[in-house]
Amino acid sequence: MVIIALAPKASFPSQLRQAIAALAYLLAQGTKASNIVLVGDSAGGNLILQLVSHILHPMAGLPPPPILSKPLAAIVLVSPWTSYSDDYRSFKHQQTSGNK
Template identity: 35%
Template sequence: MRKLTCVDSQRSLLYVHGGGFMVGSAEGFEGIAGTLAAGTSSTAYVVDYRLTPEHAYPAAQQDVLTAYAALLAKCEGANDIALVGDSAGGHLIMAALIHARTMGIELPGCVVLFSPWLDLALTGESIHTKIAVDCFLTPQKLQASADAYLVDQVETAILEADLQGLPPMMIQVGECEILLDDAVRLARNAGSAGVDTRLEVWPGMFHVWQAYAPVLSEGREALAAAVNFINGVLGTARGVGD
């Protein structure tokens, strides 16, 4: 993990980057993780998980769970930890949370997902209805990434999983994404399971627009909303401002 330290921090933020399970690194996501860490007075850690095609499922998922368990061992309590991820990173976070709950590992204080890719079978309607307006993703690109990640293995479908007991969750997705339905279905499933869930669909936005915050006002606004969510949840958990 790459560590970004905030002075006198009592909170920790674990960031899991996207890239279709195939590309990306901790170094490449220091900016977005650092912005969130500064706004939430957290020490940020960005996971450098193993990538495909050299390392197929479940290597990346295991790395994220291992990183979270190691961070949990360093912290005073899970309520001071936020998990944040984008795209395929959102998938890895959800899979890690479900496994952590099964293993009896204490869950984090909250979760924030940016444009999460959750359905590797690509069954959402927006996969087809948003093709004309999605400037980044195509069904073909997603299928190639899913095939490289899973190879011939079958993963438990996150959108069909029991999410009961998971921590408060914020989901941000762009209106113009072919992954729009992944976010909407996750929010519906989580809400039905009693999870405190906030879904934000941003008009006109594209896949992981938050990463363009240095040059895009909507990116800065989205990160500010995520910061407010984390502070609200972790602040309540830690008694900040009482």
């Protein structure tokens, strides 16, 4: 289990940096990606989504995501803290570009 720094003591992207480091540590210790299950509750669920998003689409200004030789065993999101709004610029762009 990884204890992530909470707001207001730490702000974004501190928590994501910690999650990247934790996953990189597990892999460096020889743990196979196929044996890793990422679990997050509430804001932790959002953090797991951020980590997976960073693995798939690396974000500038953050440490590079670990290279996975195989997929993770699973991700489990328990009541993730997310937005269900479709009023974001990226949603509108996808709708107008035909990527529905």
